[in-house]
Amino acid sequence: MSRVLIKGNEAVVRGAILAGCRAFYGYPITPASEIAETAAVLFPQVGGTFLQAESEIGAINMVYGAAATGERAMTASSSPGISLKLEGISYAAGSELPMVIVDIMRGGPGLGNIAPEQSDYNQMVKGGGHGNYKLIVLAPNSAQEMCDLTMRAFELADRYRTPVIVLADGFVGQMMEPVQLPEPVAELPSKDWCVNGTAATRDNLISSIYMDPDELEEHNAKLQRKYDKIEQREILWEEIETEDAEIILVGYGIVSRILQSVVEEGRKRGLALGLLRPISLCPFPAPRIAELAETTEMFFAVEMSNGQMVHDIRLAVRHKRPVEFYGRMGGSVPTTQEILAKVQEHLPEKARI
Amino acid sequence: MKKVLEKPDSFYDEFVRKPGANPHSTHYCPGCGHGVVHKLIAETMDDFEIQDRTVFVSPVGCAVFGYYYFHCGNIQVPHGRAPAVATGIKRALPDSVVISYQGDGDLAAIGGNNILQAANRGENITVIFVNNAIYGMTGSQMAPTTLLGQKTTTTPEGRSAANEGYPLRVSELLATLEAPVYIERVAITDAKHVMKARKAIRKGIQNQMEGRGFSFVEILSSCPTGWKMTPSEAKEWLGGSMIDYFPLSVLKNKNGVHPDPDGARKQSNGHYVSRSEILKIVGAGSSADRRFAQPTVSSGFDNPRIKVSGFGGQGILLLGQLLAQGAMLSDYFATWLPSYGPEMRGGTANCHVIISNERIGSPLVTDTDVLMAMNLPSLDKFEKDVRTDGLILVNSSLIERRVARDDVCSVYVPATELADKLGEPKTANMVMLGAFVACSKLLSEESILASLQAKVKRTEFLELNRSAFNAGFESVCQ
Incomplete structure (x- = not known):
């Protein structure tokens, strides 16, 4: 297989497509915009959806809707945008929706600047949003890994029904390197839990609400068991x-x-x-x-x-x-x-x- | 004989998801309008035989538990975000029927932008907006639709225009938009009005099934608990004050127009794309299939850390990319990093290129082996960073001074002049590239020309660039 010279941000989109993702909902922000721009070109070509949302909040909730139907879906942003998405991410963690969120970190706090920082570590690794949830967070350091780890992110998201973050910085996003494009994923996992507008999924419910404290405690305990399993199996270094x-x-x-x-x-x-x-x-x-x-x-x-x-x-x-x-x-x-x-x-x- | 009070099939027979002893009653308060609206929707689902393909989106608010009742796919969503979630659902499932159900706080306050933008995109969904002028679930706080003078727990003296502004007429607002096909405000005050509401809901859902686009049904509804009224007082207030401020009417009805947004979306979305097409689209198997041998003659510039610098418009970034591409085609490791962040200060555009036989660590070029200075500020700024015995290529057309150091190898290339002679001063970057390839002997001419071919699509530019490259190459060889 041949190699292509592409930016990390472009490699993300290629990895997503090769992983079978066909839904991208984005919102422009430097230095992550190239991901949305590349997706806007490539997703329609592979029969996918690209939509620029009204806001970061709109984008993450569109991903929430797409993921609930069982589709592989993603969004990408940079630090201040990710702050806005945290509500949706917490809901997705609670509702156990698989999705991939790419964060091309920039300087903060506040508007900060567009230069590379790694100051979203706590925001992504320690939760950020409300509730007892954890995310899987992958940190590529090359254009090749921007592609490969995005693919892996989709795989892990589906395997554990959890949002997965690809956490990179402006440099990894902007840097061009040769990338060996992997084979497209041939078969996507079936999702019997999803809501896809058929009789088979008519009794399914996607929700993060558990009014009864005992039920919510059990739901949280289940999430923690899942996180323990992830910790036992999925550490990469x-x-x-x-x-x-x-x-x-x-x-x-x-x-x-x-x-x-x-x-x-x-x-x-x-x-x-x-x-x-x-x-x-x-x-x-x-x-x-x-x-x-x-x-x-x-x-x-x-x-x-x-x-x-x-x-x-x-x-x-x-x-x-x-x-x-x-x-x-x-x-x-x-x-x-x-x-x-x-x-x-x-x-x-x-x-x- | 059919029972008149039979529960629609689109409701669960027993509300088993609902906690509490009675699986037959709803969680709604006496006199609340939600139950009526739910029933109208469920009956429509039955009549249209769409139970299986309906996806019901529950908001945050009293209707958060919509999934207790509707026997269809249910998705509960964050506060105010139902139209955005519904967008994601509908785009994924164009054949589904998506009912986005929201109250006034959810839709008109926190979700104001989401509803506005979904309506403006003409999403082919049906929005049921239950307006009871109050936040019911959280305990009777002011909503955007709370009437002037209306007492709530957060407007204890009554809503005042001076402090809280005027009640928001959402249907009128959305009716100003181009895309929505149908907007109507109804009320469920009495049997006659309920029949009108029923008709409106059916029309809203019918529109979606026909792929017509965004439909919005606002339903004025009572909340005796929140309003602190008896059900009969509430009914009277709904029929009086509420309707006075929120007049019942069809605000938009694009009859005969059939924009078919789903049809257009379906054409581009969801079509089958083969494995080989996918690979082609992502760029695999393109011109980069060609491989070039690394030149065997060493010039002392192995594994160079290169900085290319000039002003914007000189094609600095492209120059660097062609180097990296040529290196890739010659089986080197390569990185290309554009000037970014604080590096951009000082008005020079520059990029860092590393070509190496070993895996590359830092892509940053500080200790520079090769500097290609296309203008004076670049030479001034980066000359000092070049290592002893390093190489500096100077665009002598634009840089009048000589390199100040004598511990480096300096090559003067009249890049802009040579490019001018070819009739296109913009190809000075290619002249410089040719000069570098001639000096460094790191890459074959063929590998660079193949890179050029991959990057420059138009034949006439390709030829021009090739000539410029050759001119630079020869200028050094002379």
């Missing part, structure tokens, strides 16, 4: 040179690409650096981090935020090892040299090879 690493760098998305360069540079300078990249942010690769805490001297988290994921690393490490943090905010992307200098400030003696 990648490691580079962790075997003999005394400092393990931890970062996701575009930062993990820079950290890969930091590891290469650091190794050249005789520093025992390794990289752990969470690919699924929720479920978080906490078990693996706990294992690595047995052998490594310290962890060093780098985020384009005020330090959000670092708390999950600290929870996983349980104070066995120091967990340092370096972050940039406002849209500035840290460079390889900048991070290397920060790492060297915290260098434990053992980390020199």
